[in-house]
Every structure is written in C-alpha cells, then in structure tokens.
Amino acid sequence: xxxPVILLQILWTGIAMSSYFVLFTVAFALTLKVExxxxxxxxxxxxxAFYTMFWSLNAAHWPTWAGIVASVLLTIGVTIGMEIWAIxxxxxxxxxxxxxxxxxxxxxxFVAFLLTLLFGTEPETIFPSVMSPVRIVxxxxxxxxDLQAVGLTAALLxxxxxxxxxxxxxxxMLAVADNEKLSEIYGxxxxxxxxxxxxxxxxxxxAGIWLYGTxxxxxxxxxxxxxxxxxxxxxxxxxxxVFSAGMVAVGLALLQSFSILFIASKxxxxxxxxxxxxxxxxxxxxxxxxxxxxxxxAPKPAAPVQAEG
Amino acid sequence: xxxxxxxxxxxxxxxxxxxxAAFAQQKEPFRxxxxxxxxxxxxxxxxDFVKTxxxxxxxxxxxxxxxxxxxxxxxxxxxxxxxxxISGANKLIDVDKVAVVITAWSSVVKAVxxxxxxxxxxxxxxxxxxxxxxxxxDYVYTVFPLAEVDVTALAKYTREKxxxxxxxxxxxNNDTGIxxxxxxxxxxxxxxxxxxxxxxxxxxxxxxxxxxxxxxxxNPDVVHIHGLSELPQVIAQxxxxxxxxxxxxxxxxxxxxxxxxxxAAAEGLIVTSLAPTAGTNPNVAKLLDLxxxxxxxxxxxxxxxxxxxxxxxxxxxFAWVDKNKLPVTGENMRKALLEIKxxxxxxxxxxxxxxxxxxxxxxxxxxVKNGQFTLLDTIA
Numbered sequence: 103x104x105x106p107v108i109l110l111q112i113l114w115t116g117i118a119m120s121s122y123f124v125l126f127t128v129a130f131a132l133t134l135k136v137e138x139x140x141x142x143x144x145x146x147x148x149x150x151a152f153y154t155m156f157w158s159l160n161a162a163h164w165p166t167w168a169g170i171v172a173s174v175l176l177t178i179g180v181t182i183g184m185e186i187w188a189i190x191x192x193x194x195x196x197x198x199x200x201x202x203x204x205x206x207x208x209x210x211x212f213v214a215f216l217l218t219l220l221f222g223t224e225p226e227t228i229f230p231s232v233m234s235p236v237r238i239v240x241x242x243x244x245x246x247x248d249l250q251a252v253g254l255t256a257a258l259l260x261x262x263x264x265x266x267x268x269x270x271x272x273x274x275m276l277a278v279a280d281n282e283k284l285s286e287i288y289g290x291x292x293x294x295x296x297x298x299x300x301x302x303x304x305x306x307x308x309a310g311i312w313l314y315g316t317x318x319x320x321x322x323x324x325x326x327x328x329x330x331x332x333x334x335x336x337x338x339x340x341x342x343x344v345f346s347a348g349m350v351a352v353g354l355a356l357l358q359s360f361s362i363l364f365i366a367s368k369x370x371x372x373x374x375x376x377x378x379x380x381x382x383x384x385x386x387x388x389x390x391x392x393x394x395x396x397x398x399x400a401p402k403p404a405a406p407v408q409a410e411g
Numbered sequence: 412x413x414x415x416x417x418x419x420x421x422x423x424x425x426x427x428x429x430x431x432a433a434f435a436q437q438k439e440p441f442r443x444x445x446x447x448x449x450x451x452x453x454x455x456x457x458x459d460f461v462k463t464x465x466x467x468x469x470x471x472x473x474x475x476x477x478x479x480x481x482x483x484x485x486x487x488x489x490x491x492x493x494x495x496x497i498s499g500a501n502k503l504i505d506v507d508k509v510a511v512v513i514t515a516w517s518s519v520v521k522a523v524x525x526x527x528x529x530x531x532x533x534x535x536x537x538x539x540x541x542x543x544x545x546x547x548x549d550y551v552y553t554v555f556p557l558a559e560v561d562v563t564a565l566a567k568y569t570r571e572k573x574x575x576x577x578x579x580x581x582x583x584n585n586d587t588g589i590x591x592x593x594x595x596x597x598x599x600x601x602x603x604x605x606x607x608x609x610x611x612x613x614x615x616x617x618x619x620x621x622x623x624x625x626x627x628x629x630n631p632d633v634v635h636i637h638g639l640s641e642l643p644q645v646i647a648q649x650x651x652x653x654x655x656x657x658x659x660x661x662x663x664x665x666x667x668x669x670x671x672x673x674x675a676a677a678e679g680l681i682v683t684s685l686a687p688t689a690g691t692n693p694n695v696a697k698l699l700d701l702x703x704x705x706x707x708x709x710x711x712x713x714x715x716x717x718x719x720x721x722x723x724x725x726x727x728x729f730a731w732v733d734k735n736k737l738p739v740t741g742e743n744m745r746k747a748l749l750e751i752k753x754x755x756x757x758x759x760x761x762x763x764x765x766x767x768x769x770x771x772x773x774x775x776x777x778x779v780k781n782g783q784f785t786l787l788d789t790i791a
Contacts, residue, residue: 108624110654115620225640226457230671232647243652318605318644319618321452362621368584370621371613 120355146213225319
C-alpha cells in the first residue's frame with residue numbers, strides 16, 4: 103500500500119471525492135457568515151435540487167441542460183421564498199437562534215418526508231448509469247467524473263472569490279456579515295445581501311448534488327448525512343472563514359481516504375465524528391488562522407525609578 | 412343435455428368460486444404479520460416483497476381462503492433497522508395478536524428472535540441469509556436458504572470449476588455482509604484457495620477506492636463482493652480503477668437495475684439465485700404476468716418467489732391448525748411447521764424444514780452476458 107502510484111491514486115480520488123463536500127461546506131459556511139444562520143434547511147435544498155434533476159431527466163425525459171436549469175430555478179426559488187416568508191419573519195420577530203435552528207431542521211425533515219412520498223426511498227442516480235469513462239495517467243485512473251468534479255468545484259470557488267473580492271455586491275455581503283446595523287446606516291441593504299448569499303449557496307448546492315448524484319445513489323435522507331460533513335468542516339475551519347471551511351472539507355476527505363493505510367476501512371466513517379469530537383474540545387472556535395507575525399517596535403527604555411527614602 | 416350440463420358447470424364454476432371467496436370474506440380472518448422495509452434504502456426490495464405478499468394473499472383468498480376463512484396480512488415498516496423491527500414485532504404480537512411473523516434482513520431477523528422465543532410466536536425468515544439464523548432459538552425458522560447454501564456453492568465453483576486461486580473478499584459491514592463473507596473465505600480456503608484481502612466497508616460509504624486498492628495490492632484473480640444496494644457503485648469504481656478481475660456476488664446481485672447502472676461494466680459478473688426461472692417453472696411466468704400489471708420489472712425476482720411461497724407456507728400452517736381444531740397460537744403454528752415438514756411450493760419447489768433450522772435448495776449460477784443474466788450452471 104505504500105507504492106507511490108497507490109498513494110497518488112488515493113490522493114487524486116480523495117480530492118475528486120471531496121468536491122461535493124467542499125461545495126456543500128462553502129454553501130453552509132457562506133450562509134453562516136453573512137446571515138449568522140446555521141442553515142440546516144440546506145439539506146432540504148439538496149433534496150429538492152437532486153429530485154428536480156432526477157425527475158426532469160428520467161420521468162419527463164428533458165435534455166440534461168433543461169434538467170439542470172429547472173433544478174437551479176426551483177432551488178433558488180425555494181431559497182428566496184424561505185428567506186422572504188420564513189427567515190425574514192423570524193428575524194423581524196427577534197426570534198432566538200434556537201428557533202432559527204429548529205425551523206431549518208424541521209424544513210429539511212419536511213422536505214425529506216415529502217420527497218419520500220413523491221419518489222419513494224430507493225437509491226436513485228441522476229443518470230441510469232453510474233459509469234464514467236476512465237483514462238490511465240502515469241498509472242493513475244482518472245475518470246471523466248473526477249475531472250468534471252475538480253474542474254466545476256475550482257471554477258465555482260474562483261467565481262465566488264472574484265465576486266466577493268471585486269464586486270460591490272460581494273463587498274456589501276462582507277460588510278453585512280461584519281456588522282449588519284452599521285452597513286444599513288451606510289445604505290447597504292442587508293436583505294439584498296442575505297438573498298444574494300442564499301442564491302449563491304443554492305447554486306453551490308445544485309452543483310454539489312449534481313456531482314454526488316452522478317456518482318452514488320441518493321435517497322431522501324442522504325442530504326442530512328451530507329450536511330453533517332459540511333457542519334463539521336465549518337466548525338473546524340473556523341466560523342466566518344468560508345474558504346478555510348472548504349479547505350478543511352478537502353482535508354477531511356483526504357484524511358478519510360488515507361486512513362485506509364492505517365485502519366480498517368469499516369472505521370473510516372467513524373473517523374469523521376472522532377475528529378469533530380476532538381476539534382470541538384480543542385478548537386471550539388475552529389483551527390486558528392495563520393497570520394504573519396508583525397515586527398513589534400522595540401520598547402522604549404523605562405525611566406529609572408527613584409527609590410524612595 | 413350434456414351440452415347444457417357443460418355450460419352450467421362452466422357458468423357455475425366462477426360463480427361458486429366467487430361465492431366461496433365472498434363466504435371467506437365474511438369469516439374471521441387468519442392474520443399474520445410481516446416486518447419489511449417499506450421506507451429507507453432497502454425499500455426497493457421491501458416494497459416489492461410486500462406487493463408480492465399482497466398478490467399471494469389475494470390469490471389464496473380468491474380461491475376460497477384457508478379452510479373457508481380469509482387470510483389477512485399486517486405489514487409494519489422496519490427500514491431494515493433492528494430498533495424499528497423490535498417495536499414492530501411487539502406491536503404485531505401484543506396488539507394484533509398474530510401467531511406468526513414473517514421477517515427478512517439478517518439484522519431484523521436477529522432482533523426479532525428474542526421476542527419470538529419469549530412470546531412463543533413463530534418467526535419465519537423469508538429472505539435473510541446470515542448463517543446465524545439457524546441458531547436463533549426454537550421459534551425462529553427459515554424458508555429461505557441461508558448463506559451456507561449459495562455462498563458455499565459459489566466459492567467452491569469459483570475455486571474448482573473456474574480454477575481461481577487468489578480471492579479478495581469485500582463486504583458490507585453488517586450481519587449480511589459479515590456472515591456471507593466469512594463463509595466465502597472459509598470455503599474458498601478449505602478448497603485450496605488463498606484469500607489475499609478481506610475488507611469490510613461502511614454501509615454509508617460512497618467511495619470504495621481504499622478497499623479496492625487494498626484488494627488490488629493482493630493481486631487477486633477473483634473479487635467476491637458481498638454487498639447490498641451499494642453493489643453497483645463498488646463494481647463501477649472497481650472497473651474505473653482498471654481492475655479487470657472476475658467479480659462474483661450472491662443473490663443480491665441478481666437485479667435488473669444493476670445491469671442498467673453498470674452497462675458493459677457488468678459483463679462477466681457471476682451471481683447466485685436460489686429459485687427457478689420462468690423458463691423452468693410456469694408459475695413464475697404467472698407471477699411475472701402479475702408484475703406486468705404493476706407496470707415495471709420487479710426487484711430481486713428470486714426473493715419475490717420466496718415471498719410468495721412463504722405466504723403459502725403460512726396458509727398451510729393455518730390450515731393444519733384449523734384441521735386439527737387447535738387454537739391459533741405460536742406454539743401450534745410451530746407444531747404445524749414441524750408436523751408438515753415438507754411443503755410443495757408453487758414458486759420455488761419442494762421445501763423440507765429440518766430440525767437444524769435450515770433448508771436446502773438448488774443453487775442457480777448466472778453470468779452477465781450481452782447485458783442479460785444467463786444461466787451458467789445449476790448446483791443441486
């Protein structure tokens with residue numbers, strides 16, 4: 103198992119597999135940063151996004167692009183609807199954080215039950231086939247799915263970075279995340295920032311569930327498991343650090359993949375929760391971000407103190 | 412005169428049947444319980460089992476029921492989870508007062524067993540194959556062959572007929588996977604083969620690269636995968652990692668959906684089945700006709716054959732108890748099972764219940780050829 107080709111294969115597959123975890127994590131962390139909302143409703147959005155694509159392609163026999171567009175529109179629509187008619191209402195009522203948390207959790211469970219009634223509980227994939235063409239590159243199997251996953255994730259993260267860094271709306275989102283009241287004094291609409299972060303999260307969720315659903319079977323309760331990984335990565339990455347959370351998601355996926363070298367594969371799932379347990383105890387505010395140390399000016403010599411007496 | 416009589420008989424036969432059926436409906440039904448996963452990841456099989464039970468119950472009732480009384484089934488959902496199975500079993504026994512409960516999925520059968528033994532209610536397994544089921548107590552019997560039957564036949568065939576000498580065994584980390592994988596390992600080793608990898612994976616896993624690479628390192632010439640609904644993903648990832656080895660699996664792999672999900676990657680896959688096909692048993696063709704009315708191909712046809720037959724077994728037990736004028740209790744149902752012993756069943760043929768809580772059946776090996784399951788061999 104220490105053959106470099108095997109190690110590189112585990113590395114590559116681990117990176118490819120981490121793609122949907124990264125997208126779900128960034129979506130979760132972004133909402134948490136801007137809206138200060140532990141949005142477990144995103145599990146429900148994952149279910150809506152997946153089953154819209156599944157129905158469009160397999161029952162309505164629409165072309166792939168139409169299925170994706172339908173999924174994007176419906177997921178964004180539900181996100182905006184939830185923001186306007188639920189989250190905003192709770193916000194105006196000055197509801198406690200616990201109420202927000204319970205609401206989002208109930209929403210995702212409601213969606214899971216609804217999807218169960220509509221689609222049953224048999225594992226489904228977006229396309230009937232789960233096979234993807236493969237090429238061998240220096241002894242490493244690289245599938246089209248791997249390339250699509252890594253490429254799509256990288257493109258979306260770069261786009262998000264550019265949006266936050268170089269657009270007014272992106273800057274406004276950061277300002278609202280920093281201080282909502284102060285931002286509004288300066289004429290920035292917090293509501294617009296919330297909706298924008300929700301729409302971006304919805305897009306990331308659709309992309310993530312597309313990648314997941316073209317590789318593995320989805321049942322209505324699968325998204326709840328997926329959101330847990332996003333929560334763990336967000337907690338370890340540090341609250342409010344969106345891209346750090348994404349990096350942690352990659353790290354967790356790689357740790358799980360490489361753990362096969364040291365532990366039996368049946369323990370891999372447990373590893374994730376072990377890490378969360380450890381991280382919550384040791385880094386309750388996430389792993390501290392690395393910053394270059396500032397060179398402090400040399401302290402002035404203290405004035406001599408006259409001894410009394 | 413003869414023509415008139417013939418016509419009268421022809422006309423009166425369905426009327427008598429209808430009258431008998433109607434008569435049966437008026438009497439107190441014989442009730443039995445079924446604990447099946449009608450939701451959750453295993454519902455694909457579970458719902459089709461239940462549908463088949465309904466077909467079998469309807470067939471029996473349409474023919475006049477059991478000793479003139481209708482047969483009635485009470486189904487409760489387990490999601491294939493032991494904790495739900497326990498509460499379901501308690502409800503069936505304490506509230507619905509059933510004397511016999513049909514179960515499937517090894518962890519469910521095991522979870523219900525202590526309740527069945529404690530309350531003296533007969534538990535009949537119709538689809539689980541963990542070898543442990545033979546040792547679960549006096550009130551737990553199986554009408555479905557346990558893993559010893561098909562996995563033993565498969566491991567021997569792989570070693571002796573196919574000449575494979577190095578096997579990797581990958582299995583889902585639950586009762587079904589652990590039990591089946593151990594049997595494959597022991598039989599293959601006893602036949603002179605070598606197990607080069609023996610790896611379990613998490614039931615919720617979606618990435619199997621690690622276990623597959625561990626198997627690849629051992630350089631096997633056959634890979635036996637003992638999984639459930641994730642089986643297509645494991646095979647897909649194995650082929651995508653460039654592993655060309657012969658793959659074998661057990662009866663869970665005998666599923667048309669697997670062929671659709673894997674396409675050409677399924678070619679050469681060998682799976683087992685424990686029931687005859689429509690080509691050799693016309694009753695199976697009738698079952699498939701009933702499924703055509705549902706509008707789709709059923710999942711796991713051989714299991715459905717056992718689902719139908721387990722309903723017939725239950726009906727026979729009620730008939731025996733009724734004939735002997737005994738009260739319908741778990742004790743008497745068990746007594747009926749051991750007295751009747753040999754059942755001639757419509758879908759899977761002769762069934763002999765032995766004192767060691769096992770049943771023996773022929774094993775049908777299928778290979779995927781040109782996108783279809785093709786009979787490879789029959790091991791009696």
